[in-house]
Amino acid sequence: MIQIIKSFIIIITDVLSLAIFLRALVSFLPIQTPNNSIIVLIYQVSEPVLSLIRPIIPRTGMIDITPMVAIIVLQVIQSVIFRIG
Numbered sequence: 727m728i729q730i731i732k733s734f735i736i737i738i739t740d741v742l743s744l745a746i747f748l749r750a751l752v753s754f755l756p757i758q759t760p761n762n763s764i765i766v767l768i769y770q771v772s773e774p775v776l777s778l779i780r781p782i783i784p785r786t787g788m789i790d791i792t793p794m795v796a797i798i799v800l801q802v803i804q805s806v807i808f809r810i811g
Contacts, residue, residue, distance in 0.1 A: 732807055739804040743797050745771040750793040775800070 749772045752765055775796050783792050 732810070735807050736804055739800045739807075742771065742775055743800045746775065746793045746796050746800075748772075749776075772796075 745768050748768050752768060757765065772793075776792050779792050779796050779799070783795050
């Protein structure tokens with residue numbers, strides 16, 4: 727049972743990391759339609775994680791480093807979960 731929970735947490739952190747990475751990539755593209763369902767899905771999946779970190783991390787000019795910090799935090803969580811048991 728614990729192995730199933732560990733696997734689930736690892737999958738969730740991978741999915742969140744991928745969504746945050748894709749969101750960062752999409753932010754550099756000139757998108758004509760912000761109502762694209764894939765982009766909306768990426769934003770809906772990644773926003774809960776990013777909104778938790780944004781108040782803690784100060785903005786550095788025009789660059790938002792929140793996605794990078796979020797991915798690092800998710801990878802640390804995944805590493806800790808992987809080492810348990």
